[in-house]
Amino acid sequence: MTATSCGVETTLEAPPERIVTIKSSATEMVLALGAGNRLVGTAFADGPVPADLAAAATDVPVLAEKNPSTEAVLELEPDLIYAGWESNLSADGAGERAMFQGLGVATYVSPSACKGPAYRPEKLTFDLVFDEIAEAGRLLGADEAAADLVAEQRAELDSVVRSDAGLTALWYSSGEDVPYVGAGIGAPQMIMDAVGLENVAGEVKDTWTSLGWEAVAEANPDVIVLVDATWNTAEHKRATLERNPVTATLPAVQEERYLVVPFPATEAGVRNVPAVTDLAEQLAELGVTP
Amino acid sequence: MGLALSALAVVLAGVAGWALTLGQADISTAQVWTSAWHHLCAGVSTPAGGWCPANPLSEIQDAIVWSGRAPRVVAAAAVGAGLALCGGVMQALTRNPLADPYLLGVSSGASVGAVLVLVLGLAAALPVAAFVGAVAALVLTLALATGRGGGLSPVRTVLAGVAVAQAGSAVVSFVIFWSSTGDSYREILTWLMGSLGGATWPEALTALGATAVVGTYLAGQARTLDAFTFGDVSAASLGVAVTRTRWVLLGATALLTGLLVSVAGAIGFVGLVVPHAVRLLVGERHHRLLPVAALAGATFLLLTDTASRSLFEPRELPVGILTAVVGAPVFAVLLRRRAAS
Numbered sequence: 227m228t229a230t231s232c233g234v235e236t237t238l239e240a241p242p243e244r245i246v247t248i249k250s251s252a253t254e255m256v257l258a259l260g261a262g263n264r265l266v267g268t269a270f271a272d273g274p275v276p277a278d279l280a281a282a283a284t285d286v287p288v289l290a291e292k293n294p295s296t297e298a299v300l301e302l303e304p305d306l307i308y309a310g311w312e313s314n315l316s317a318d319g320a321g322e323r324a325m326f327q328g329l330g331v332a333t334y335v336s337p338s339a340c341k342g343p344a345y346r347p348e349k350l351t352f353d354l355v356f357d358e359i360a361e362a363g364r365l366l367g368a369d370e371a372a373a374d375l376v377a378e379q380r381a382e383l384d385s386v387v388r389s390d391a392g393l394t395a396l397w398y399s400s401g402e403d404v405p406y407v408g409a410g411i412g413a414p415q416m417i418m419d420a421v422g423l424e425n426v427a428g429e430v431k432d433t434w435t436s437l438g439w440e441a442v443a444e445a446n447p448d449v450i451v452l453v454d455a456t457w458n459t460a461e462h463k464r465a466t467l468e469r470n471p472v473t474a475t476l477p478a479v480q481e482e483r484y485l486v487v488p489f490p491a492t493e494a495g496v497r498n499v500p501a502v503t504d505l506a507e508q509l510a511e512l513g514v515t516p
Numbered sequence: 517m518g519l520a521l522s523a524l525a526v527v528l529a530g531v532a533g534w535a536l537t538l539g540q541a542d543i544s545t546a547q548v549w550t551s552a553w554h555h556l557c558a559g560v561s562t563p564a565g566g567w568c569p570a571n572p573l574s575e576i577q578d579a580i581v582w583s584g585r586a587p588r589v590v591a592a593a594a595v596g597a598g599l600a601l602c603g604g605v606m607q608a609l610t611r612n613p614l615a616d617p618y619l620l621g622v623s624s625g626a627s628v629g630a631v632l633v634l635v636l637g638l639a640a641a642l643p644v645a646a647f648v649g650a651v652a653a654l655v656l657t658l659a660l661a662t663g664r665g666g667g668l669s670p671v672r673t674v675l676a677g678v679a680v681a682q683a684g685s686a687v688v689s690f691v692i693f694w695s696s697t698g699d700s701y702r703e704i705l706t707w708l709m710g711s712l713g714g715a716t717w718p719e720a721l722t723a724l725g726a727t728a729v730v731g732t733y734l735a736g737q738a739r740t741l742d743a744f745t746f747g748d749v750s751a752a753s754l755g756v757a758v759t760r761t762r763w764v765l766l767g768a769t770a771l772l773t774g775l776l777v778s779v780a781g782a783i784g785f786v787g788l789v790v791p792h793a794v795r796l797l798v799g800e801r802h803h804r805l806l807p808v809a810a811l812a813g814a815t816f817l818l819l820t821d822t823a824s825r826s827l828f829e830p831r832e833l834p835v836g837i838l839t840a841v842v843g844a845p846v847f848a849v850l851l852r853r854r855a856a857s
Contacts, residue, residue: 292694400699403714403781404706404832430831434699436706438713441830443580444541457635457700471583471716475576 229365232312232340234323236332241367242306246289246299248320249310250275251336251495255359256308257282258375258496259368266302269294270314272490273456276497296321306332306365310493311339334365338413338494349411350433352383352420355494379499386506389422391515393448395485396426396478399434399492400458402466405442409435413494414451417487420502421509423449443472448514450478451505455489483514520798524811528593531815535589535822540829541580547572548581555582587720588712592821592835593814594720595712595780596790598727600813602769602776603787604794604806605734608741609762611670616787617773620673620766621680623784625653626777627708628684631691634704643719643778649684650774656680658766710783710836712821719779730772731810737765738802745800783836785843786813793846796853816842 228237245264247253250272256265257275262282267289275283289298299307299320307326309315312335315323323333337358340346347354356376363372395418397408408414408425412433418425426445427437450467452460464484467473474480485508491497536552537545550572557568571578599617606615617623629649633642660676663669688708692701706713734741740761743751748758773787790813791805798804817835820842824835 401703401706403703403711404834406699406702427830435830436702436832437830438540438825438832440580440584440825441540441832443576443584446576455700458703470714472579475579475583 227364227367229334229361231335231337232345233342234327234333234335236323236327236334238306238332238365242304242332242365244302244304244306245366246294246302246304246307247309248293248307248314249336249493250490251310251493251497252308253283253286254279254490254496255336255362256366257286259359259363259366260371261366261368262286264366266304267294267299269320270310272493273488276488276490276500293319296325299326300329300331304331306334308334308362308365309339310336310495312341332365334362336494337361347411350413350416350494352380352416352498355416355498356380358494359496375496379496382503383420383499386420386502387510388420389506389509391422393423393509393514394426394445395423395449395451396442396445396447397451397453398463398467399453400455400463401436402470404436404438406434407437407442408451408492409433413492413498417492417498417502417505418451421505423451423509439470439472443476446476447478449483449485449509449512451485451487453489453492454486460484460486483512485509485512521807521811524808524815528811528815528818531818531822532589532593535592535818536581536585538822538826539580539585540825541577543573543577543581547577551578551581583717587717588715588821589818591715591720591723591779592712592818594723594727595776595783596786596817597731597810597814598723598772598776599783599786599817600790600794600809601727601731601734601806602773604791604802604809605737605741605765605769606787607791608744608802609670609765610673611745611747612674613792614788615674615677616785617769617777618681618782618784618788620677620770621653621657621684622650622770622773623777623782624681624684624688625656626650626774627782628653628687630707630778630781631688631704634707635691635700643775646778647774650777651770653680653684654766654770654773658763706834707781708836709834710781710839711824711832711834712780713825713832715779723776723779726772726775727810730768731806733768734765735803735806738806741765741802741806742800781834781836783817783839785836785839786817789843789846790816 243264244266246267247256248269253268257279265286267287269290270292313319315333326333338347338350359376360372363369397414398405400406407427409430409432410428415425426447427435452463454460467479485505487501491501537548550569554569554571603616626646626649629645630642633645657676657680661673692704740756743754743756752758791809794809794812798808820838821835824833824838
């Protein structure tokens with residue numbers, strides 16, 4: 227089994243028995259494909275695993291809170307390291323991919339996280355997310371589970387009631403002096419498209435971008451998507467928007483037209499489709515009309 | 517001299533007015549001025565003649581101009597003026613042309629305080645933490661630099677400042693490396709490179725007030741500062757209580773720097789470059805140097821901040837990137853001139 231991610235080819239003679247994952251998106255992918263019992267270590271969790279994977283995750287050992295050291299990873303004698311960010315497998319992270327591959331450890335990086343211009347997706351789509359699920363399934367020797375998961379998620383995605391009200395939205399990820407928001411080609415844009423929200427930063431050709439508060443006020447979004455992270459909660463962002471005298475005048479802030487999405491669902495992976503369903507339901511509950 | 521200062525003040529006012537009309541939002545210059553007239557007029561009286569125009573701006577546009585851009589313009593000018601003053605005074609007191617709030621560890625101390633707060637998520641206490649960090653770093657620098665007799669040698673001061681700054685940046689790096697999760701490092705990065713993007717009226721007025729008060733005091737010390745530039749022995753022979761005066765003046769600049777850093781983050785190069793550039797134009801004497809440096813610093817940071825929010829709109833750059841991009845080459849030219857002369 228051979229897979230190429232971010233331009234690096236990796237080969238597994240047999241399905242991996244000892245898997246290490248770095249980042250929530252990678253860990254949750256392995257759990258969702260039913261290979262949780264082969265996880266010998268996970269690292270860099272962005273938050274708790276979702277409820278439907280919690281049972282599968284109970285006995286999985288946590289290797290490190292952030293990037294693990296090379297030695298800590300090698301000590302586990304993994305046959306596959308699956309990372310959510312390219313930087314997880316660099317000299318600054320757990321170690322370089324070439325080094326691991328030289329030691330017979332296969333490495334795989336979520337293709338949507340590739341940074342090189344030749345490998346980075348033009349624009350993230352659900353087809354690309356499903357391709358990753360399928361490819362991860364092949365790598366793990368869990369083709370069937372992957373096919374089932376993709377079919378299930380496709381059906382769920384098709385059943386989402388997409389808003390046709392023409393609402394605009396700001397995807398507010400972090401930042402107080404200068405907000406950091408979801409831009410035109412990443413997971414936030416993909417999710418907003420599926421929910422039927424027009425991204426006010428959609429013109430920026432990047433996954434995420436810094437955006438001045440003035441630009442936010444000028445766009446006057448109908449709703450604001452607050453990213454809920456343990457280190458920067460949705461509640462904290464709500465307070466920031468209310469405290470900032472420019473955003474405090476926005477109708478979306480005054481009428482509390484907020485949608486909340488957990489941080490780990492904002493990176494490409496198995497949680498994007500559930501996030502779409504969740505946001506569509508929250509939007510329906512808000513009952514906003516432009 | 518008076519004429520030159522007036523001319524500079526007019527330039528600054530012009531740049532400020534111009535900056536107020538520039539931005540991402542689609543608001544015309546005429547609308548901004550009509551709205552300014554409306555606010556001024558409504559603030560002064562409720563005239564019967566109806567010569568007060570209606571505000572042409574919507575509520576959101578009004579907030580964009582008067583709660584967003586206006587405090588930002590004031591904060592940029594005040595921070596720029598204050599940093600240039602601090603740099604000029606520190607250069608005189610340490611007789612080191614490289615001295616600025618960075619070199620004495622003050623900015624880095626403020627960064628330690630701020631980063632600790634940002635990572636712990638206590639955003640409300642950020643200005644206080646930055647301020648405490650700045651003052652603590654300066655006290656540490658001065659304590660390290662003080663000789664047995666209580667004297668403060670220029671060389672030791674600068675070396676102590678470098679040590680404190682290095683230690684501070686190590687703490688900052690450690691905190692970022694150890695505890696930044698997800699995208700929280702971006703907020704720290706924005707802060708470390710300096711940004712006026714979140715400036716509010718209370719912050720802008722704090723910066724303005726601090727710069728005005730400390731700046732007036734420092735400008736009043738021009739003769740003493742002139743004496744310092746000839747060396748401690750000359751200063752003492754001119755009747756300056758060298759050690760005590762240096763402590764007091766450095767303390768004043770630390771106080772001001774701490775406040776400015778708490779408002780705008782760690783903006784580099786203004787304190788270093790502006791006084792040098794001004795020295796080339798008006799000479800070393802502080803009664804000229806300080807006021808001109810303050811006005812020039814205000815104009816410089818106002819221009820760079822306006823560029824940082826306009827160049828790549830709707831994106832926004834941390835202004836510290838631009839001050840460094842502009843400041844580094846200017847400094848290089850100054851260095852070459854010094855080498856040549």
